[in-house]
Amino acid sequence: MNYSDSERLNYWLNKAKRNSSSFWTAVTSRTRKTSEKSMVEKSSLRRMIRHSISFDLRLSNRLWSTTRRSLNHEDTLNNYGGSSATRHQHPLTTKFRCAQILMPARIPSEILGLIFLYATEEHKAGGHYSFPAVSQVSRSWRAASLSISTLWNNITLDCQQPAFKSKSYSSIVELLVRRTCGAPLNVSIKLLLPIKLVALDVLLGTSDRWEVASIELSPESVTSFSAIRDRLSSLRRLELMLIGRPVTNKKQYDVFERAPRLQEALIQVSG
Template sequence: MPQICDKCGALLTNFRLPLPVDCLSSSRDLTHLLASNEVPLDSDLPLIRDIISSGESRVDILSSQIHNLQVNLTQLLRCRDDTANDIHRHRAILSPIRHIPPELLCGIFLLTLDGNEDTSKKPPWYLGQICRAWRHSALSFPNLWSSITVPSVSSGDSGLVSLVEAQLLRSAKAPLDVYWRNIRTSINPHLAGIVLAHCGRWRSLCLEETQSSPSSYPLNWLGVVRGHLHGLERLETNIAATIGHVIIPDVFLSAPKLRQVYLTNERFGHPSPAIMLPWNQITHYRGKSSPQDHRRILADAPNLVTCTLTFMNFTGFSPNTTVTLPHLRCLSLGEPRFLLQLTAPMLSELVSLSNPPSSIAALLPFVQYSGCTLTKLVLMRCTIGPELISALRGLAAITYLLVEASNGGPHSTLFDAMTISGDPSDLCPNIRFFAYGHRFRDYAWDHLFAMVHSRFPSTNLAILRIFHDGTMNPPEAWARLQALRDRGLDAEYLGRLRTVRLLESVRIV
């Protein structure tokens, strides 16, 4: 068994260096034989055989010593790895994460879920897979179990019922976010009963039905929550049905904290169901309905701060008296002509989803008689023409402008009008963010970059986005965009995927 040196830690062996090569050679010079093909003399043969024999012995000795060294090296490597692993295991004892309070640890985990999962639609059953200490913290942290998905189950599926019961137990007294799937087709009485029993803790409620039905159906099972929705703050519906086919009882009239109501999904796929709500306390609203219904809702909701309106049918609608929304800050709507129904003196952000010339003409009168100061304007599917330029000329306070053109031109007309020279008549001189795009190939690059250069850096234009929702590769623009970036402007050309993301992010305020 080899010994270890107490000074350097190396293994001690009886290793002995081999003799030098010249010590094994004879004093007789045989170089001339090694460097030629001469036949050796008979007197040289015994010496040559001795050299070969002694060399073979020396090779055997060296091979044995190399083997011993390899064995010792393997032992040293194994010993080093074991020691390093031992250090790592003991260092973990001193890790700061052991001193993080369970509340903070679960909060970090909850933020991670919010960034990567839709926690309102997927309960975290997988928490049992994390380490034991964290699992204990997770099981004892109610907020991690507060997103309840009511699954579509048959009456005999007791396994999912038990899981929901366990989650409700672990949620303790935390506010609940309840996502109710298939509200018409698959209501398990036992499952519905245990979730409805906790309605006093509901913070948000989402009702979804993806299967349309030609006949009406009442949600009578919701009646038991009437008068008990003390903590409900948000109501969301996504129901594939014609207006009037879903009958929702008036259980939300007595929800004192209800502020946010979203009666269609973010893509406006389904119309808003008929529902009675305490509109005078609602601050956030999204809906898809007729102009008449929207007008009635807004007349009853004077405290709206943000609002998104899309319309089922605008044909034949004529404005009469206007509705005043004194607190409205952000508005997104599918038809700008509806602005003629509104007065919003505090409005600062406006998103218009469709902008033919006749609709754009309603924009400036609305701003003028409302007396509002728009700073952000998004015009999607917009017709480029004199109506747009006229509207922009009256919006001097705009700092954020996004225009998605719906026609093939004349883009140069808009860019020329937006080129500034320092005169009081300059169009939107305070713009800091400008985004422009369309699905046609002609971008009028010379006019566009001339406009940008006139605004940067004279008015501190900070961000420029050129986008295209088709397939286009503008090599003539790359060098110019790079030159702008070199000067300090945040300028980019967005491809198809990033264009879709940009437009989706601004559709709803």
């Protein structure tokens, strides 16, 4: 008859209870009579104690073997430094060690990276993606996030907002560009006035790496994009929103004319 691991575990636990109960009953009974018995009885008592200790050791090994099969973590323990001395421990200790291995802090950086990317994609789909904060949680999370270049390749620049005009934001853009390590970029730019910004210059300087670009501009601000002319070699998707008076000179938009890999373009005009 075949028994499951849980049934074998329950069997040995119950046997341990019965053995412990009968042993201590016998010890109590014999202790009362020790003063009246001969040295032979004392020797018999010592043999009983040694037998019980030996049984407990065998029982412990059985419990360890059954628990290990139930948890199916023998290889994991070995991989995390489980020596022969540490493996032969109490089953509860073993279960605690296994729980430690599965703690979030012990998740490999590669798995953490996949989780971060999945969460990032969800934010992108909802249109609420912002600067990643996972690098500020812990040392291990920071190491994992910095190793993933595509986690930093979404850069937004709204030139109408005061925060984006500050020098500190230009430093942020430069930092994001460095962390992408040459990966394709997804950029979102809103520029309705022809103003000079360091952050904009930094971002326009990476136009040959733009894969997705969402640009909102006016006829007056088109000239600010002259630096990207003939430098859209990686662009696959373009979302262009033109805001302001009707376009009279279409030539001023020729900065987007050469994009050899362009697959999708969405152009909206709002007067």
